[in-house]
Amino acid sequence: MRYLNKIVFINSASVQYAEIELDGNVHLIGTQGVGKSTLLRAILFFYNANKTKLGIPKQKKGFDDYYFQYQNSYIVYEILKDNIPFCVLAYKVNGKVAFRFFNSAYNRELFIDNNNKAFESWDSIRNAFGKEIYYTKLIKSYDEYRRIIYGDNSGLKPEFKKYALAESKQYQNIPRTIQNVLLNTNLEAKFIKDTIINSLNDEEFIIDIENYAKNHLRDFETQINDIKIWFKENRKGLIVVRKQADKIVDRYRAYNFLKRETKELAYLLATRMNFIENEKPLLNSNYSKENNELNVITKKRENLVKTHRRREQDIVSDLKLITTELAKAKQKLTEYENQNIKEIISKVSKKDTLTIEQRTLEEEKNLLTSKFAEISQKFEALIKQIQNQQQEFTNKQNSDIIKIKSDYGEHKSSVFERYQKLIIQINDENKDEIESVNNDLENIKENENKVKRQKSELKYKTFFSTEIEKCKANKKTLDDKVSSSKNKIVNAQNETKTIRKEWELETKEVERNFNSSVEKKNEASKKLALKIGEIENKIRQNKSSLYGWLNDNINNWQNTIGKVIDEENVLFNTELNPKLIDSNSATLFGVELNLNTLKNRIKSVKEYQQEIEEYKFKVNEIQNSIQQLYTNKENSLQKLKTKFGKKLKNFKDLVAENEYTISQSQEKLKSNKIDLDEWILKAKSEKENVLQKLENDLNEIASKKLKAEEVLNNINKGIKRKISLKEKERHTEIKVLEETKNEKISVINNSISNTNSASDKRIQELKKEQSSELEKKGADTKRLNHIESRLSKIKTDLGYIKENETLVIEYYKDKRELFDNVPQLKVDKASLEKKQSTIINEHSVELNKVNTKWTKQEEFVKSIQIKIDEFDNDLKDFESFKLSDAFLNIKSYYEVPEPIADFDEQEKATTLIKEIIDKHSKSLSAYEELRQGVNLFNGNFNETNIFSFKTKLITKDDFLSFAFELKEFIEEDKIKEYEKRVNDRFAHIIHLIGRETTELNSKQGEIEKIIKKINDDFLGKNFIEAIKTMEIRTLESSNPIVKLLIKIKEFNDENSLVLGESNLFTSSESNTKNQKAVDLLKQLVKELEKSKNTNLTLSESFDLQFRIIENDNDSGWVEKLSNVGSNGTDILVKAMINISLLNVFKIDASKKFKDFKLHCMMDEIGTLHPTNQKGILRFANERNILLINGSPTSQNATDYKYTYKLAKEQSKTNSKKYITKINRLIKKVNTKVLN
Missing domain, CATH: 1.10.287 (Helix Hairpins)
Known part of the structure; x- marks a missing residue:
């Protein structure tokens, strides 16, 4: 069996010395204020080692200062383990209570010297222990102490295992229940719930509903509405926002x-x-x-x-002259040919031969007639006379003929020249027209050739090639622009990622430096705080320590003992119990020292306070420096934000600009494609039209050419006709002249011929007469007739020659002057014409x-x-x-213009000005539309919207900044982030509520088991006749917040798998379920706003009711027992419930070892009837629970193993001080007063 056997007080609280046996039921009696509760708390401290859970009022001294006022204040707990005792010593070390275990039963001599005085230090106690008694190291950690006592051996050294009262890792329920039994006096459902709950685990699970109200669910509905608006469609299916x-x-x-x-x-x-x-x-x-x-x-x-x-x-004059000469030569040659000039020349060329022959024949005739001179002369004279007459007449007539011919020649030349002028005039008159027509015809031919060339070239010609090529060039330019812009966007995005990474790294570096610096500062501050605490502890202990005693009893001790004493371990030790033996001795334990060489190290309280102030000032400086570090960090982060934000803004602007360029370029590409298709279509159509037009033009040209040729032919025919007419007129006129001439000459020739015939006849008659006479005279008339005939013929020929000899002379003259020059004239004419052309x-x-x-x-x-x-x-x-x-x-x-690399000098300022004015106007319109759009957009949100959209915009920069941020919001699709964030938050809240509610309700099974055990325990071991029935039950919580949490938990249980996937803002089937959860969260928000509590505890997760049947009085199911019987009944029921709770927890605490006893402390139990007190004692003892009760009087001391009476008496050394005196009624304890 293991249990707490004894508690010993040595200079503790108001008790100088007392040993209280605890191996049975104990009854502490005494009036109010004698110290019953003090003893009960000290026993409770053994079980819970928690100074804050002892029920000490805040206005009173703390546990350390009250129970361990002196350096030699001790509390000793003696434990029996299988009848082998060991003890726990509690005493104050460095201002805090600590523990030591030692292997021995409690022995007074180990703590009290022969002078009946408690040892002043652990060293004295240790010396008293000697080598026979083993003791552990100092246990400063209360948690470690509890784990030793209750057998939670994890992390403990093996030497501590033997000191375990129980053996359980789940021991926390026991000390909590014991402390709750002592500290709580109310008997309400909440109390019982809290008692049960606090006994379940180390820490009670609570739901921080204030955190839900202020954090998890703050603005939740607004945020959901803010995001929902991004998915809300109107009747047309459009998302307006x-x-x-x-x-x-x-x-x-x-x-x-x-x-x-x-x-x-x-x-x-x-x-x-x-x-x-x-x-x-x-x-x-x-x-x-x-x-x-x-x-x-x-x-x-x-x-x-x-x-x-x-x-x-x-040249024209020379050509006219040569043309006239050629025409004249041609005319004269024609005339000569008409006169048979060649025959005439041939006959005239015989003149000399005929003359010679004439002279020869005349000489022969003369010879033949020389004998007949008279006859000859006579007849010759007659013949001569006739011939002369004939010649004279002939000459006269020839003269007339010559004159007629000369007149004819002159008239003929005049007529020829006149008609030649008329012909030239006709040619001249039509020359311009012919030239014009020829020019037209040449133009037509040239045009025809041109059109034919165009038709040939048309096969390889592309119409609107400039426009098409321009469109293609524009397409290439736009494609290049799009490609370039995309590359710029990619580069900008990569740069943005790099900058963001760099920003993140530098931010982390700033944060790291800040945290490192703050950590160092905090460490320094903690060290200073420890120093302040140490000094304050010294100041607090200065009266009860050696320091205070020296100040009170030894003058100038700072320069003597103060120079050699250890400040930490000796000077402020409260357990040294200093005494002045010899005030005149200047030695240290019999050793005399020269202390003049040592400096004074002792400080006064004022100096300590000044040192505290200095440390506090340093702490304040550290806090200020931490604040400055925080300010510097914020400034550094702001600088980083400014530095990188500017870079990011440039890249964002570049991205936006290039995206706009891409958008515009793509629009232009579409328009350009339409234009290109149109131009290609136009080109094809135009080519067909031009081809058709060329065909039409060729047809028209052929028609014009034909007409022009006809006109030219008509003109030439007209000219020929006119010239021919003039030539006919000229020929007719010349012919008339010639006929007139010929008639006149014919008349003259006839006259000459007649005259010659008459003369010739007469001459023939004379010659016959001569021949007759000569023949008569004997002349050779035959020969003479022949000569005469021949001479007559010659004469005729010579007459012809003489007549035409002038014509031959003129011919040769014309030949020399004209005919022979014709070739040269023609050459000259050709030369002149060529020269003219040249x-x-x-x-x-x-x-x-x-x-x-x-x-x-x-x-x-x-x-x-x-x-x-x-x-x-x-x-x-x-x-x-x-x-x-x-x-x-x-x-x-x-x-301040930027240089333009490819400036087009043809670009007019007028055009640029118009474009600038147009752009300015469009810019104003765009801004106005933007401003109106922003105002309309902002109408969807309030100032506290989840996106932090600014809703109060005033300046132009405000609107543009808003548009830029909204653009970034849209481009980065931040709505998805917020959507995911709210979805995650929604799922997190639902999961969190589900988890926390599940965790909160997870204890209900354990609670039900405990309640069942309590109910079963009561039924099995009830020794109180007055209480017929005591039953506890649980109900669903009536708390509206708990109800909502349970509903949300149920929703989470049903939909936990899809919560992370489903979307709050879609129209899927899950939206109905989500909306249900959202409605539940909205209701929860409203209930949280109504609630004044900050936490939701386990006790609020269910309702607890009692049913007590006292004799014939049935309380029914109630939450309070104030109306069940008397006040004593309430206390009795409380005791029964507490003992039942403790028994259940005791049984559950250790599965391996259950043979140990616990104590249950109850104060003010005197209101119970003695019978009921006896019943409650048996009720507890049957469960291996010992009762330590406190009450004013003892009505039946035999019901308890020990009864101690507590009383106050005045201290013998200090009349103002009262001490507690403890006497055991059955056997008086040793109460010898300590000095």
């Missing part, structure tokens, strides 16, 4: 893009105006120079035209060159003028623009 958010983000992107475009335009405008400022003077100078050059080229062109006209006019071509080339140069120069001058005009327009528009709000918006960019 998302649409509003998307619109804000779109407007924000548009605003930023417009701002960026405006900035770029501002840079372009600044570059353009700077370009104008630098280029305009040069341009004006260049214009003047180039315009002068244009004038020079103009004059050169005019001179070239004049020179060409002059040179061409000379001159025309050269002139055309030169003129084309000059015209080209003039055209280019004119275009160049015009282009310069256009640029000057553009500059002037730009300057004029810019001056007006400077007065606008749009300029003020870009002024900062304009005044």
Whole structure:
């Protein structure tokens, strides 16, 4: 059997010395205030070793100071274990009660010296123990002490196992129940519940409902509503808040893009105006120079035209002259040929032969007629006369003929020249028309060739190639832009991750440094606090320690004993019991020392207090430095936030800008694709149209060509007809002249012929007469006739020759002057025509060159003028623009522009200004739409929304910052984080409530078992006749919070597997269940708001009721026993319940070893009837529980093994002090007063 056998008080509380046996029921009697409760608490301290659970009122001294006032204050507990005793010594060490176990029964001589005085120190007790008694090390930990006493050996040294009163790791129920029996006087359901609950485990499980109200469920409904709005669809199936958010983000992107475009335009405008400022003077100078050059080229062109006209006019004159000569040669040659000039020439060429023959024949005739001279002369004279007459007449007529011919020639030449002029005039009159028609025809042919070339080229031609290529180039540019933007986004996101990681690392470094520094500071502060505590302990003990005794009894002790005494172990030791033996001795234990070389180490109380103040000041400084560290940490974190936030913002802006660029580029790509398809379609259609048009043009050209050729043919025919008509007229007129001439000549020739015939006839008659006479005279008439015939023939021929000899001369003259020159004239004409063509071509080339140069120069001058005009327009528009709000918006960019690498000099300021004004207007519209969108969006949330959206926005920056944060919120899909967070929080709360409620209710089984054991124990061992029935039962809790927690727990049990997966904000089937849980949480929030409690204890998780039947008085099921019988009945029932509880816990405490006894302390039990007291004693003893009761009187001392009477008496040494005197009534204990 194991049990607490004895308790010994030595200078403890108000008891100087007392031994109280505890191996049976003990009754402590005495009036109020004599110390009954003091003794009971000391016994309780053995079982619970918890100074805060002894029931000492706060206004009274603490356990250490009250029970162990002196250095030689001790409490000794003697335990019997299988009849082998050992003791537990409790005494104060360094201001705190500690324990030692020693292997011996209690022996007075071990603690009291021969002078009946308690030993002042452990050393004296140890010396008293000697080597025979084993003692353990000092046990300072109360938890370690309890584990030794109750046999929880885990972590203990083997030497402590033998000191176990019981053997159980679940011993906590026993000390708690024992302390609750003594400390609690109420008998309510809550008390019993708390007693049972506090006996279950080391720590009672509670639910921190304040934590739920202030943390777990704070703003839960608002947060759910805030997130639900992101999933709430309207009748059209649209999520309004998302649409509003998307619109804000779109407007924000548009605003930023417009701002960026405006900035770029501002840079372009600044570059353009700077370009104008630098280029305009040069341009004006260049214009003047180039315009002068244009004038020079103009004059050169005019001179070239004049020179060409002059040179061409000379050649034209020469050509006309040669043409006239060729025409004249042709006309004369025709006339000669008509006169058979070759035959005439042939006959005239025989003149000399005929003359010679004539002379020869005349000479022969003369010879033949020389004999007949008279006859001959006579007839010759007659013949001569006739011939002369004939010749004269002939000459006269020939003269007329010549004149007629000459007149005819002149008239003929005049007619020829006149008609030639008319022919030339006809040609000249139609020359322009022919030239025009020829030019038209050439143009038509050229056009036809051109169209044919175009038709051939059309096969390989792509229409709208510029536009198509532009679209393709735009597509490539946009694709490159999208690709570049995506790369930039990826790079920016990677950079963002790197920066965030760097931020996180630096933040952790700051936190680590902060925590390390704070830890060091706290460590220093703790050390200072320990020093302060040590000093304060010294100050508190200064009166009862050697320090106080020396101050009271020894003068100047600081410079003597104070220099060599140990401050910690000796000076402030309260157990030394100093005495002054010889005040005149200056030795230390008989040894004389020279202490002048030693410094004074002793401090006064004031110095100790100053030292405390200094330490407190240092602690305060440490706290200030910790606060400063915290401030520095916050500043460092803020700096990091600023540092990395700025970088992140740049990358976020870059991402947003490039995303907007991608969005815009993709839109432009779609538009560009549409344009490209349209242009390709247009190109195909246009090609077909052009091909058809070329076919139509060719048909039209063929028609025009045919008409032009017809017109040309008609003109040529008309000219030929006119020329032919004129030639006929000329021929007719010449023919008339010729006929007139021929008629006149014919008349004259006839006259001559007639005259000659008459003359010839007469001459023939004369010659016949001559021949007759000569024949008569004998001449050779035959020969003479032959000669005469021949001479006549010659004469005729010579007459013909003479007649045509002039014509031959004229022919040769014309031949020499005209006919022989015709080839040369033709060559000259061809040469002149070629020269004319060359001159025309050269002139055309030169003129084309000059015209080209003039055209280019004119275009160049015009282009310069256009640029000057553009500059002037730009300057004029810019001056007006400077007065606008749009300029003020870009002024900062304009005044400090960034360089433009690929500046397009053709970009007009007017165009840029229009674009800037347009962008400014769109920017204002975008911001206004953004502002309205933000206000509309914010209408969905209150100031305490879960997303921390600012709802009170004033400035433009506020709205833009809000839009940026919302954009980041949408882009990073933070709603999912919040959704997950709230889902997790929802699941966590449900799981937590389920778990905590389960844990809270998990003890109900144990509670039911305990209650059943109590009920069974009462039924089995009831020795009190007055109590017929005592029964306890549990009911469901009536607490509304508990009811809701149970409902939530049930929901958790049914849906725990899907809670983490299901979504509070979807329309799935689980939403109904989730909504049920949300409603339960909402109700819980309302109940928590009503509740004034901060915690929900196990006792509130169920209701407890009693039913007591006292004699014939049935209490029914109640929660309080105040109405069950008398007050004594209440105390009796309380005792019975407590003993039953303790018995159950005692049995459950140790499964291996159950043979041990416990004590149950009850105060003020005197109100019970003696019979009931006896019954309660038996009730307890049957359960191996000893009762230690306190009451004013003893009515039946034989019911107890020991009865001690406590009384107060005045101290012999101090009249103001009263001590407690304890006497055992049956056998008087040793109460010798200690000195």
